[in-house]
Amino acid sequence: MITQKMKYALKALLVLADEAAKPVPEALTIEAIAKRSDSPKRFLEHILLELRNAQVVASTRGRAGGYSLHMAPADVSISEMLRLIDGPIAPLACLSRRAYQRCDDCTDEATCRIRKVFAEVFWSYLLIIDSLTLADMLRSGDVADQVIGKA
Amino acid sequence: MITQKMKYALKALLVLADEAAKPVPEALTIEAIAKRSDSPKRFLEHILLELRNAQVVASTRGRAGGYSLHMAPADVSISEMLRLIDGPIAPLACLSRRAYQRCDDCTDEATCRIRKVFAEVFWSYLLIIDSLTLADMLRSGDVADQVIGKA
DNA sequence: TTTATACACGATAAAAAATATAGACATTTT
DNA sequence: AAAATGTCTATATTTTTTATCGTGTATAAA
Numbered sequence: 365m366i367t368q369k370m371k372y373a374l375k376a377l378l379v380l381a382d383e384a385a386k387p388v389p390e391a392l393t394i395e396a397i398a399k400r401s402d403s404p405k406r407f408l409e410h411i412l413l414e415l416r417n418a419q420v421v422a423s424t425r426g427r428a429g430g431y432s433l434h435m436a437p438a439d440v441s442i443s444e445m446l447r448l449i450d451g452p453i454a455p456l457a458c459l460s461r462r463a464y465q466r467c468d469d470c471t472d473e474a475t476c477r478i479r480k481v482f483a484e485v486f487w488s489y490l491l492i493i494d495s496l497t498l499a500d501m502l503r504s505g506d507v508a509d510q511v512i513g514k515a
Numbered sequence: 516m517i518t519q520k521m522k523y524a525l526k527a528l529l530v531l532a533d534e535a536a537k538p539v540p541e542a543l544t545i546e547a548i549a550k551r552s553d554s555p556k557r558f559l560e561h562i563l564l565e566l567r568n569a570q571v572v573a574s575t576r577g578r579a580g581g582y583s584l585h586m587a588p589a590d591v592s593i594s595e596m597l598r599l600i601d602g603p604i605a606p607l608a609c610l611s612r613r614a615y616q617r618c619d620d621c622t623d624e625a626t627c628r629i630r631k632v633f634a635e636v637f638w639s640y641l642l643i644i645d646s647l648t649l650a651d652m653l654r655s656g657d658v659a660d661q662v663i664g665k666a
Numbered sequence: 667t668t669t670a671t672a673c674a675c676g677a678t679a680a681a682a683a684a685t686a687t688a689g690a691c692a693t694t695t696t
Numbered sequence: 697a698a699a700a701t702g703t704c705t706a707t708a709t710t711t712t713t714t715a716t717c718g719t720g721t722a723t724a725a726a
Contacts, residue, residue, distance in 0.1 A: 366606050374629050402620045407715050426723020429672045442632065455517050469553045477652045478525050481593065488643045492636050501628045558686050576702045577694020
């Protein structure tokens with residue numbers, strides 16, 4: 365299950381992407397994003413900060429300040445967002461590349477049967493999730509998809 | 516990430532499966548399983564009880580009692596174990612069949628862009644994980660795999 | 667230069683989930 | 697009857713999730 369925090373993050377990114385697609389995009393305040401995404405403002409604040417530190421979104425301070433998308437939707441990887449907001453996506457810490465951690469009780473990783481079977485699952489899963497971006501989410505919202513039944 | 520509880524469950528199942536593969540299998544006490552799987556005995560107790568209620572393992576009471584595997588390893592689905600021990604495996608509650616729950620703030624599931632993109636991921640993921648069983652874990656521990664390099 | 671409006675950042679807190687532990691009881695074999 | 701074993705309910709501890717609050721800093725407009 366993805367966390368509520370991740371849902372807020374994705375909703376916020378969708379709001380910012382929709383704004384970015386407008387003829388004259390404007391920076392959106394946290395409050396505006398919170399309203400449009402139906403997220404708690406003070407919580408969203410922290411989420412947006414994390415997204416900013418990862419340079420996914422940009423912020424400007426002061427009057428008329430706010431947030432805007434800083435990357436092209438096609439460059440915003442869903443799996444990267446998951447890692448950023450929810451942490452490692454590997455089913456086992458010993459399978460994570462960036463958050464690798466050996467199991468306390470592990471005697472031999474090479475022969476661990478749990479590790480082996482989940483490694484298989486994980487590689488296949490990565491293949492799918494690593495290919496998805498924010499752009500895919502925007503597309504899947506198209507009216508065309510529903511009419512033509514492309515999805 | 517799968518939980519520690521799930522790791523204990525899988526380790527216990529492996530211990531029981533290994534025992535079941537012996538010429539003369541015996542019922543193993545909770546204590547024996549705990550030792551062989553390096554799991555906390557009192558915690559494992561609850562896990563085994565859940566597995567028993569799901570009829571994955573069988574238990575006998577009294578002296579010389581203990582636990583044994585009640586299903587063929589090939590019939591013990593990894594995804595079912597995940598659902599049993601860790602709960603729903605869907606990335607969103609609104610995508611789970613058995614633990615379906617509508618999102619509080621959801622206005623329209625049919626057009627939800629978050630739901631749509633994770634639905635794609637989920638179906639592909641299910642295809643993989645639903646096909647795995649305890650038997651696959653036993654196989655992947657074979658020496659042959661490592662020598663021949665089948666894995 | 668003041669003031670209003672915004673983001674930035676660290677501290678704290680409440681709720682939920684994960685990870686156990688303990689005690690009393692029931693069942694079976696010897 | 698006694699010893700060994702699983703059963704079941706209650707409780708406890710720790711970690712994670714989900715926020716909220718207060719204060720500081722930057723910017724632009726009046």
